[in-house]
Amino acid sequence: xxxxxxxxxxxxxxxxxxxxxxxxxxxxxxxxxxxxxxxxxxxxxxxxxxxxxxxxxxxxxxxxxxxxxxxxxxxxxxxxxxxxxxxxxxxxxxxxxxxxxxxxxxxxxxxxxxxxxxxxxxxxxxxxxxxx
Amino acid sequence: xxxxxxxxxxxxxxxxxxxxxxxxxxxxxxxxxxxxxxxxxxxxxxxxxxxxxxxxxxxxxxxxxxxxxxxxxxxxxxxxxxxxxxxxxxxxxxxxxxxxxxxxxxxxxxxxxxxxxxxxxxxxxxxxxxxxxxxxxxxxxxxxxxxxxxxxxxxxxxxxxxxx
Amino acid sequence: xxxxxxxxxxxxxxxxxxxxxxxxxxxxxxxxxxxxxxxxxxxxxxxxxxxxxxxxxxxxxxxxxxxxxxxxxxxxxxxxxxxxxxxxxxxxxxxxxxxxxxxxxxxxxxxxxxxxxxxxxxxxxxxxxxxxxxxxxxxxxxxxxxxxxxxxx
Numbered sequence: 001x002x003x004x005x006x007x008x009x010x011x012x013x014x015x016x017x018x019x020x021x022x023x024x025x026x027x028x029x030x031x032x033x034x035x036x037x038x039x040x041x042x043x044x045x046x047x048x049x050x051x052x053x054x055x056x057x058x059x060x061x062x063x064x065x066x067x068x069x070x071x072x073x074x075x076x077x078x079x080x081x082x083x084x085x086x087x088x089x090x091x092x093x094x095x096x097x098x099x100x101x102x103x104x105x106x107x108x109x110x111x112x113x114x115x116x117x118x119x120x121x122x123x124x125x126x127x128x129x130x131x132x
Numbered sequence: 133x134x135x136x137x138x139x140x141x142x143x144x145x146x147x148x149x150x151x152x153x154x155x156x157x158x159x160x161x162x163x164x165x166x167x168x169x170x171x172x173x174x175x176x177x178x179x180x181x182x183x184x185x186x187x188x189x190x191x192x193x194x195x196x197x198x199x200x201x202x203x204x205x206x207x208x209x210x211x212x213x214x215x216x217x218x219x220x221x222x223x224x225x226x227x228x229x230x231x232x233x234x235x236x237x238x239x240x241x242x243x244x245x246x247x248x249x250x251x252x253x254x255x256x257x258x259x260x261x262x263x264x265x266x267x268x269x270x271x272x273x274x275x276x277x278x279x280x281x282x283x284x285x286x287x288x289x290x291x292x293x294x295x296x
Numbered sequence: 297x298x299x300x301x302x303x304x305x306x307x308x309x310x311x312x313x314x315x316x317x318x319x320x321x322x323x324x325x326x327x328x329x330x331x332x333x334x335x336x337x338x339x340x341x342x343x344x345x346x347x348x349x350x351x352x353x354x355x356x357x358x359x360x361x362x363x364x365x366x367x368x369x370x371x372x373x374x375x376x377x378x379x380x381x382x383x384x385x386x387x388x389x390x391x392x393x394x395x396x397x398x399x400x401x402x403x404x405x406x407x408x409x410x411x412x413x414x415x416x417x418x419x420x421x422x423x424x425x426x427x428x429x430x431x432x433x434x435x436x437x438x439x440x441x442x443x444x445x446x447x448x449x
Binding site: 183184185186187188191192193223224251252253254255256257258259260261262263264265266268269270272291293 | 344379408411413417418426
């Protein structure tokens, strides 16, 4: 029996969560419950120890940069892809310095997301049904 | 408004315009037609509006407005043609559309214009049969665009003035 | 993480401003609010950024708005609210919000977007992931309220 990759989506937008869930609808992935802010995201990371985190930047309570910092401090090997509407160069730079693996812009594009996930998880043969 | 400010305002408005067009195309796979509405009367007649505040080197707001039918059509298309989990989600999906436009526009401005930094406040959703959003009180330099397509009309209204 | 509440700065700003215009107001209470709110006839919305991210919603029924506008116009009788009245109402709120942020600046610096005036009774929906609170005030025999929702930016 193949093990599924556990993916945690940390984003306050239900639309983004459902869209990413749809894009990643595949036997290879298990999409965990939505984390609506950075603090819940950090807590759920502790609970589930996911293989991959998809993380928004602008969120209430705790933003994505702070959440990434905390997750990577506790789990330096954590794989995080940030997904945001804000593509400010200084935010991207800060994220990369922290150790985030990649940065995607919203709205999520199915092909870009799948390719990025594949790269970060180092999956060579990914048979996915693309929903769009 | 001094010429330099007008030029800056036009550049920023163009960023919003581009961001709207790119984002809507990606979300609903349809290119919308744009008309410049020179009429700067109050925004009314649209039941649903999203308002996002802008601060920084220039301050003001973005308003995204449409009627219920257009918003419902639009968010259903955002959701790949499927109905939403609940009707309550409709406004939040439309607000997320506005958020994405603003994020894209501001990043473009912040990344490409020296000494210019802009920030956004969280979106607010306004609904009502008979509400008007008053334009004259803050002396904003504003531009109002109407985007039309098969799903209906959406008004994009950007108002800015020199930041304090 | 320290919570920066707007409650005290907003109440203090009201206490400072209303008497300057000969208005007698009274803070009644603060209640938690859901993210969905009904609007009074006049609503002024203020977005916050930088130190705190959020929104303040000042909601004013017609009777209260007439009193405030009259006070702004040196006690002139105001029977209906025209463009000048709307500007006066916005200017009053501008002063109130400016004062609030000045008081708050002892603790944290916050930027404010220009207030937006909304006329008509409808509904407003703020973020559902952040707690909203509402301050209720009386103004003589009328009332107004100020809802707010903020999170650390």
